[in-house]
Amino acid sequence: MPSLHGGTDGPPSVNPFTGVTDPTGTPYLIAFDVEFPRIHLFGGSMDIYADSIKSVFRIELAYTTGEEFANTLDPRLYSESDVVRYVIGWDRDTFIPFLNETKAFLLSAQLFGQHLLDHEKEMRPAGLAGMPDWKDNWIATFLIKGWWMQNRLSAQIISAYDVRASAVTLAPQVDWLINDNWRLIVGANFKVGKGARSFDDCRSCNPYPPFTEAFPGHAPGYTLGLGGFEPLGRFRSGPLGMAQAEDEIQVTLRYRF
Incomplete structure (x- = not known):
C-alpha cells in the first residue's frame, strides 16, 4: 500500500528564506516521497449456517502490522500502527408474499469494522491534529434483491452507512432481460x-522558524491544527462523505448478436 513520507523522511529540501539545503529532510515540512512499505497480514474466516433461522453468518478477521498512516504530530508526517479489521455478515433467502409469492428475496447485511491500535490525536488551538483516520470506525451495508418473470427481471437496492462520517449511500437497480438479444439495466446512486x-x-x-511562525514564540514543528478538506480531510469523510455531491444515474442497453 502506498504511503507518503514527508518531514524528516521526505526529499531533500531547500530553505526558501535562507537558501540552505537540508539533505536529510526538514521536520514537519509538507514535501513528500511515495513509499511502499512491507505489510504483514494475518487473518482467517468462518461461515456458520444456522438451520433454525435459515441463515448463513460470515465472520472474517484480519490483523496487520507495518501499516503507515498520516500523522501531523510526527516529524515524518506519518507513523506506524497495527490494525484490526473484521467483517460480520448475514445472508438469508426470505419470502415476502405481497411482493412475490413464488420467489424468495435475498437479504444480505454486513458490518465492516476497523480499529487502529496505535492511534494518536490531540486538540490544538485551531482544531484536531494527529492521525486523521478514525481510531474506530464501522461501515454497515444492506442488500435486498428479488426476481420475477422466471428470473428475467430483477430489482435490488443496496445501502451503506459510514458511522463516523455520518454518510449514507442508496443504490437501487433494475435489470430486465427483454429477450434473447436485448437487456436493459437502470441504476442510480444517491448519497x-x-x-x-x-x-x-x-x-x-x-518548519522554518522564525520565518514561518504564526506568532512570536511559536515552537518549531508545533501545529496549530489549521486544516482543510484536502488532502487529509478525506480520511475523516471516507469515500461516502467526500462524494456527497456526486449522485449518479446509469442506463445501459445491451444488444447481443
Missing part, C-alpha cells in the same frame, strides 16, 4: 449525510 470534513494538514507546523 446523503454530513459531507466533506476538514483536518489539520500541518500548514501551521512552522
Whole structure:
C-alpha cells in the first residue's frame, strides 16, 4: 500500500528564506516521497449456517502490522500502527408474499469494522491534529434483491452507512432481460449525510522558524491544527462523505448478436 513520507523522511529540501539545503529532510515540512512499505497480514474466516433461522453468518478477521498512516504530530508526517479489521455478515433467502409469492428475496447485511491500535490525536488551538483516520470506525451495508418473470427481471437496492462520517449511500437497480438479444439495466446512486470534513494538514507546523511562525514564540514543528478538506480531510469523510455531491444515474442497453 502506498504511503507518503514527508518531514524528516521526505526529499531533500531547500530553505526558501535562507537558501540552505537540508539533505536529510526538514521536520514537519509538507514535501513528500511515495513509499511502499512491507505489510504483514494475518487473518482467517468462518461461515456458520444456522438451520433454525435459515441463515448463513460470515465472520472474517484480519490483523496487520507495518501499516503507515498520516500523522501531523510526527516529524515524518506519518507513523506506524497495527490494525484490526473484521467483517460480520448475514445472508438469508426470505419470502415476502405481497411482493412475490413464488420467489424468495435475498437479504444480505454486513458490518465492516476497523480499529487502529496505535492511534494518536490531540486538540490544538485551531482544531484536531494527529492521525486523521478514525481510531474506530464501522461501515454497515444492506442488500435486498428479488426476481420475477422466471428470473428475467430483477430489482435490488443496496445501502451503506459510514458511522463516523455520518454518510449514507442508496443504490437501487433494475435489470430486465427483454429477450434473447436485448437487456436493459437502470441504476442510480444517491448519497446523503454530513459531507466533506476538514483536518489539520500541518500548514501551521512552522518548519522554518522564525520565518514561518504564526506568532512570536511559536515552537518549531508545533501545529496549530489549521486544516482543510484536502488532502487529509478525506480520511475523516471516507469515500461516502467526500462524494456527497456526486449522485449518479446509469442506463445501459445491451444488444447481443
